[in-house]
Structures are given as C-alpha cells and as structure tokens.
Amino acid sequence: MGKSFFYCEQDYTDNKFRLRKFGRNGSWLEEIPFRPYCYIYGVGNSEFKDAINHKSVKKIEFDNPSNIGLFKSDNLTLESDIPYERRAMLDMDWKIDDVPKVYVDIETNDSHGAPDPNRDEILSVGMIFDDGREEWLHGDEKKMLQEFINLTANVGMMITYNGGTDVWSTRSFDIPYIARRYGKQFEFDNMLRHCAFMDIYQIYKYETSRVGKALAGGMSLDNVAVHELGHGKIRRDKKIYAMPKNELRDYNMNDVRILKEIDEKFQFTDVKIGLAQLTNLNLCAWRRNKKVDELKPLIMVDQLVLKEGKNLGLVWHDRQFSDEESITGAMVLEPIVGVHQGVQNFDVRQMYPNIMINEKISPDKDRIVVPNILMKLKAIREELKEKYKKTKSKEDYINQYGYKVLANVFYGAIGNPACRIYDRSLAQAVTSKGQEILGRVREMCELAGFSVVYGDTDSIFAKIEKSKSESLLGLINNMIKPYEMEAGEYYTRILFLGDMEGEKIIGAKKRYAGITDEGEMKTVGVQSIRRDYCVIAREMQLLALNKVLNGKSEVDLQTCMNNLRKVLPSKIYDSYLVITKGVKNLGEYKLKTKTGKESKGQPHIRALRMAVEKGFQNMFDISFVYTKKDVEPILVDGIFPDDIDYEKYYESQVVAVVEPIIKSIQLQNGTYVIKEKSRKRKTINQSLLEHLSS
DNA sequence: TTTAGGCACAGGGAAGTCATGGT
DNA sequence: ACCATGACTTCCCTGTGCCT
Numbered sequence: 001m002g003k004s005f006f007y008c009e010q011d012y013t014d015n016k017f018r019l020r021k022f023g024r025n026g027s028w029l030e031e032i033p034f035r036p037y038c039y040i041y042g043v044g045n046s047e048f049k050d051a052i053n054h055k056s057v058k059k060i061e062f063d064n065p066s067n068i069g070l071f072k073s074d075n076l077t078l079e080s081d082i083p084y085e086r087r088a089m090l091d092m093d094w095k096i097d098d099v100p101k102v103y104v105d106i107e108t109n110d111s112h113g114a115p116d117p118n119r120d121e122i123l124s125v126g127m128i129f130d131d132g133r134e135e136w137l138h139g140d141e142k143k144m145l146q147e148f149i150n151l152t153a154n155v156g157m158m159i160t161y162n163g164g165t166d167v168w169s170t171r172s173f174d175i176p177y178i179a180r181r182y183g184k185q186f187e188f189d190n191m192l193r194h195c196a197f198m199d200i201y202q203i204y205k206y207e208t209s210r211v212g213k214a215l216a217g218g219m220s221l222d223n224v225a226v227h228e229l230g231h232g233k234i235r236r237d238k239k240i241y242a243m244p245k246n247e248l249r250d251y252n253m254n255d256v257r258i259l260k261e262i263d264e265k266f267q268f269t270d271v272k273i274g275l276a277q278l279t280n281l282n283l284c285a286w287r288r289n290k291k292v293d294e295l296k297p298l299i300m301v302d303q304l305v306l307k308e309g310k311n312l313g314l315v316w317h318d319r320q321f322s323d324e325e326s327i328t329g330a331m332v333l334e335p336i337v338g339v340h341q342g343v344q345n346f347d348v349r350q351m352y353p354n355i356m357i358n359e360k361i362s363p364d365k366d367r368i369v370v371p372n373i374l375m376k377l378k379a380i381r382e383e384l385k386e387k388y389k390k391t392k393s394k395e396d397y398i399n400q401y402g403y404k405v406l407a408n409v410f411y412g413a414i415g416n417p418a419c420r421i422y423d424r425s426l427a428q429a430v431t432s433k434g435q436e437i438l439g440r441v442r443e444m445c446e447l448a449g450f451s452v453v454y455g456d457t458d459s460i461f462a463k464i465e466k467s468k469s470e471s472l473l474g475l476i477n478n479m480i481k482p483y484e485m486e487a488g489e490y491y492t493r494i495l496f497l498g499d500m501e502g503e504k505i506i507g508a509k510k511r512y513a514g515i516t517d518e519g520e521m522k523t524v525g526v527q528s529i530r531r532d533y534c535v536i537a538r539e540m541q542l543l544a545l546n547k548v549l550n551g552k553s554e555v556d557l558q559t560c561m562n563n564l565r566k567v568l569p570s571k572i573y574d575s576y577l578v579i580t581k582g583v584k585n586l587g588e589y590k591l592k593t594k595t596g597k598e599s600k601g602q603p604h605i606r607a608l609r610m611a612v613e614k615g616f617q618n619m620f621d622i623s624f625v626y627t628k629k630d631v632e633p634i635l636v637d638g639i640f641p642d643d644i645d646y647e648k649y650y651e652s653q654v655v656a657v658v659e660p661i662i663k664s665i666q667l668q669n670g671t672y673v674i675k676e677k678s679r680k681r682k683t684i685n686q687s688l689l690e691h692l693s694s
Numbered sequence: 695t696t697t698a699g700g701c702a703c704a705g706g707g708a709a710g711t712c713a714t715g716g717t
Numbered sequence: 718a719c720c721a722t723g724a725c726t727t728c729c730c731t732g733t734g735c736c737t
C-alpha cells in the first residue's frame with residue numbers, strides 16, 4: 001500500500017464498488033481486493049468452521065454489500081453483519097495512520113444573550129493544526145465558513161471543547177452551531193465525512209469520572225484549564241460582540257491553545273488513534289446517513305475476536321440481541337466500622353483479564369480465542385511498558401495504555417448480550433472465580449494473624465505493620481498462583497463509615513477515608529467527592545474527616561458546625577450551596593406515581609422543568625438551590641434567589657454528611673447512644689419555642 | 695443507540711401507626 | 718367503643734454518582 005490514510009469507506013461510482021481512502025493530500029480509490037461475503041452452514045468451499053460448535057461452513061459471495069442483508073433475512077448466516085469497509089480493514093490488516101488534526105473554537109454574537117443559531121451569527125473561528133499552523137477567520141460569515149470548509153478538507157480529526165461529536169448533537173455547541181449556520185447540517189457533515197469530531201469536554205468528563213475526581217467548580221473549559229494547566233481563559237470585561245478585532249482574536253485563539261494543551265497533557269486524541277490502530281478501525285464511520293463513533297468497546301472487541309478467529313480458521317455467528325437476567329458480580333466485604341491504624345491495601349493485578357486467560361474463558365469450542373487475544377495484549381503491553389521506561393516516548397505510553405483499556409473491556413463485553421462473544425455463564429464464571437480468589441486471600445490474611453478490615457472485588461485491606469506487609473504479600477502470592485497481588489497504599493489511619501441496622505453495626509461499603517504513609521489524605525466514595533452535594537457540605541465533611549483521622553475531638557467539630565450555621569444566612573457562601581446533577585431530557589423521566597397520578601418529581605427534576613420553561617434546553621447538568629418555597633434552578637452564574645433555605649442546607653447537607661462520621665467513631669468506641677424515638681406528637685408550642693430560641 | 699455488577703443515599707409517595715379529641 | 722384527623726414512621730421506588 002505505502003500511502004498512509006486516516007479514513008476508509010466504500011465507494012460506489014460507475015456502478016462499481018471500490019474503497020476510498022482519505023489521506024493528508026486528498027482521497028484516492030482502491031480496487032476491492034475481494035467481494036463482500038458471509039457464511040452459512042454447509043460443506044464445500046471453505047476450510048473454516050463455526051467457532052462454537054465446529055460445524056463446517058460455506059462462504060457465500062455477493063456483488064453488492066447490501067445484498068447480504070437481503071440474503072440474511074431468509075437464511076441462518078454467520079458474519080453477515082460486518083460492514084464492508086470494516087471487513088476490508090480486517091482482512092487486509094489495514095490500519096489508519098498519520099491523522100491530520102485541527103483544534104477549533106468559535107465565537108458567536110452574544111448581543112441577544114444566549115446564542116441562538118437561527119439568529120446569531122458566528123463572529124470568528126479559531127483553528128490550530130497539528131503542525132502548529134494557526135488560522136483565525138473573521139469577517140463575512142458566509143466567506144468565513146467556506147474558508148473553514150476549505151481549510152479542513154483533508155483533516156481527519158476536528159477537536160473542540162463541548163463542540164459535540166456530530167452535527168446533530170443537541171447538547172453541544174460548536175459543531176452543530178457551525179453546521180446550522182452553514183445551512184444544511186447533512187451537507188456540512190457530508191463535506192467533512194472523513195473527519196471525526198472529538199469533544200475534549202466529553203472525553204475529559206468520562207475519563208475523570210472513571211478515576212473518581214469530580215472537579216469542584218464545574219467542567220467549563222476555563223475551570224478545567226485552570227485546574228489542569230494552571231492557566232485559564234483570558235478574562236474579559238465586555239461581551240464578545242463588543243470586542244475590537246484584536247481583542248477577539250486573542251480571546252478566541254487563547255481558547256484554542258488551552259484546548260490543545262489539555263489534549264496534549266492527557267493525550268486523549270492520540271490514545272484514540274492508538275486504539276483504532278490496534279483494532280483495525282476507522283475513528284468514525286457512516287451508518288444510515290449518520291456519522292458514528294467506531295471506537296466503542298463492543299466494536300473494538302468484535303474486531304479483535306473476528307481477527308483472531310480468522311487466524312484460527314473460525315467463523316462467528318451474527319450478533320444477537322437478547323434480554324437476560326444479570327449475573328452475580330463481585331464480592332464486597334463488609335468493612336469494620338471506625339478508625340484503624342496501620343492498614344495495607346493489596347490489589348490483584350489485572351484480575352478479570354488474568355482470570356479469562358488462566359481459566360480459559362472463551363465461547364469457542366477450544367476455549368482459546370479470548371485467552372489468545374488477552375495474552376497477546378498482555379505480552380505487547382509488558383514490552384511497551386519496558387520500552388516506555390527507557391524511552392519515555394509518547395507513542396509507547398499511549399500504546400501500552402491502549403492495550404490495558406482493551407484487556408479490561410473483555411469481561412464487560414462477554415457479559416453484554418449485544419456482543420458477539422456474549423455468554424452469560426462465562427461472565428458468571430469470571431466473577432465467581434474472582435469471588436473465590438478474594439475469599440482465599442481473606443482467609444490467608446486471617447490465618448497469618450492479620451485482620452481484614454475491608455475488601456472489594458480484587459482488593460483487600462489488612463491490618464498490619466508496614467514492615468511485615470511484604471512477607472504477607474509473599475505468602476498470598478504463593479497461594480494464589482498464577483494470580484498476583486501487589487501492594488497499594490499503606491494507611492497510617494483509615495476510617496470506615498457505618499450505621500446501626502436494628503441491633504447490629506453495619507459497615508458502609510465502597511466509602512472510606514484515610515491518611516497514607518506519605519501523609520496524604522485519600523477519600524473514596526464519600527459525599528465530599530460527589531458532585532451532587534453542595535461545596536459547603538463537601539468542604540465541611542473533608543474538615544471532619546481530617547479532624548477525626550488526626551484524633552481531634554468531636555467538640556471541636558461541633559463548634560465549626562455551629563459557626564457555619566450562623567454564617568450561612570449572611571449570603572456570602574451562596575455560591576457554595578449550588579447542587580449540580582446530571583440530567584436527561586425532561587420527557588425521559590417517569591413522572592407518574594404507582595397509582596397513575598401525576599408526580600411532583602424529585603427536586604432536580606423540578607428544577608429542570610423550571611429551566612425548560614425558561615427556554616433552556618438539552619442540558620447535560622442542572623444546577624439548583626433549595627429555597628423556602630421549593631427549589632430554583634441557577635441559570636446565570638453568580639445570581640441567587642433571596643429565599644434560600646439555609647436551615648435545610650444545614651440539616652440535609654451539612655449535618656447529613658458530618659454526622660455519620662461522628663457516629664461511626666462512637667459506634668467503634670461504644671459511646672453511641674441510640675436516641676429514644678419519642679412517639680409524642682410535636683405540639684405547636686414546642687415548634688414555636690424552637691423557632692423563638694434559634 | 696449498549697463493556698459489567700454492587701453500593702449508598704436523597705427524596706417522593708403510599709400505606710401503616712399512633713395519639714388526640716369528638717361522638 | 719368507635720371514628721376522623723393529623724403527625725409521624727416505614728417501606729418501596731426512582732434517580733444519580735460512585736467503586737472495582
């Protein structure tokens with residue numbers, strides 16, 4: 001081949017099927033090296049056999065890829081559901097290469113408030129290409145957009161911040177806005193059909209949520225940049241439309257630069273390219289006249305499975321969709337409530353992928369396809385990790401990370417009915433083995449005389465002196481071969497939360513806080529790292545955890561709480577009271593009660609409804625505050641209602657997150673007293689008294 | 695239009711419980 | 718003894734975001 005391409009699709013001109021490849025200098029046609037095909041059961045022209053039952057299969061060829069669909073409806077077919085260009089990438093082992101990138105940000109006329117593509121024109125477009133070339137377009141909108149199309153004619157990846165991943169996206173800004181101002185969305189999209197739209201906002205949000213760090217202050221480009229790069233957007237004292245040309249250019253281009261810097265820091269788009277190369281996939285594809293993301297986990301798994309099958313002479317059935325009961329998942333041990341001193345955390349290295357290798361978890365008859373793939377991924381990753389240690393090169397890092405991502409996806413895929421290798425009992429086998437391993441590790445720790453204070457899926461928290469942890473690790477690893485544990489954090493002090501349930505103390509799973517031997521506080525699962533609690537409650541909880549982990553008294557804490565309660569009504573902390581939650585479109589909520597009546601809905605849904613009534617649509621998140629009347633959405637930064645219900649905040653946010661901490665300590669010490677629940681009715685006099693005294 | 699399951703917790707709503715006051 | 722009322726509790730459900 002020689003020539004590098006970044007996008008490949010089937011092309012039908014002059015009544016001939018070909019493949020069109022797109023490269024840095026334009027596109028070119030390639031003759032199809034084989035005809036479209038699928039398989040049916042039967043004997044004849046093929047050495048291949050059904051992967052699952054080893055029945056022999058027959059290859060059926062077609063002149064036109066769309067004929068497979070017609071044939072399929074009348075026959076039991078195998079591998080008939082693989083798009084033609086994907087089939088070509090697989091069979092020819094083609095990979096995309098050298099993807100030209102452009103970072104884009106637009107500024108629009110904001111003189112009417114929130115920009116509306118039907119009314120407000122685009123004032124400028126800022127672009128930075130991967131070779132460092134900067135372009136800034138400004139002036140007549142029609143000419144500007146035409147120039148934009150010209151400049152991006154051979155671009156494979158357009159990268160924005162909240163610009164969306166397709167021209168139809170309703171919750172995103174730049175890309176659909178340009179498309180609508182351009183005229184016809186479809187035409188615009190078609191013009192850039194080879195170009196994948198990457199939204200750093202969405203990727204960042206997804207990736208950071210996976211490692212559990214909700215960003216205080218929201219996910220705006222400015223806030224993310226300040227947090228990740230140390231510098232944000234240019235401060236402005238006027239609206240966009242009122243800016244002189246030079247100022248607008250500086251503002252616009254600075255946005256593009258920080259966008260590029262964020263991407264380069266995390267290598268988000270390079271990782272995507274790495275994954276596409278590993279799986280012989282395009283970044284995007286056209287299906288039913290719409291551009292879609294190709295790098296979805298199931299598609300990546302599909303490609304690898306089909307490829308490995310082909311190597312082994314195996315053919316797979318078509319994907320099937322079924323609705324089955326879910327399986328039993330991981331084991332979570334109940335934590336021992338309270339503060340513990342000296343706790344070592346151990347994790348099983350890559351537990352699920354290794355189980356799938358060692359236990360030969362694979363749907364094919366010989367149980368080798370999935371283990372083979374995972375072993376290859378593992379071996380290459382080890383090699384790349386070693387190489388990365390020496391070279392510190394970006395490519396090596398990205399590739400080893402890509403192999404890790406892919407390995408971890410396989411368990412989820414085998415448990416998803418939409419996946420070609422779906423097998424409920426195999427998924428169950430993986431989790432059962434996981435439970436067994438964790439159970440044995442727990443027994444081993446206890447047998448060696450160390451109490452296990454917590455464990456989740458593949459991790460164990462054992463009470464042990466740091467100096468002894470290595471020898472315990474040795475014992476464990478000897479026992480669980482070929483699996484392998486590694487030491488994680490060592491906590492000098494760690495707190496597990498819990499509550500009474502009847503007569504018993506029950507530990508709360510998946511939430512704890514501790515101080516590592518390096519003196520850092522780590523919080524997991526607790527409200528202070530959840531973005532749907534207000535900042536003041538989150539901060540207060542952090543303070544409480546800090547005090548408790550450092551052995552401070554509870555009295556001290558109560559003083560802080562009282563002070564906070566007094567200062568809240570002064571309004572200076574209003575901005576810390578905003579609660580933000582992710583939302584769907586209003587219509588997607590069930591707003592009917594069991595008896596069929598109209599339901600009031602949950603607070604965030606009521607806030608969403610109010611926002612929609614004010615004309616805000618397609619929001620990812622809703623921000624709101626509790627008021628004395630109900631709730632109120634926060635739609636403009638920095639403007640808050642007068643009647644915020646401060647007492648409610650104190651009770652249902654601040655107390656709600658601090659009290660469980662105090663309670664857990666008391667439960668451990670045995671000083672907790674169950675409050676007598678008086679069945680007496682609260683008289684008017686009592687509540688009056690309370691009101692007067694406060 | 696789809697990688698998995700396990701978990702805590704807020705708040706709404708319906709049904710149940712209890713004290714009160716009237717007949 | 719019986720009933721209506723209102724305040725409160727209990728349980729189930731929806732929804733979100735977290736953990737591995």
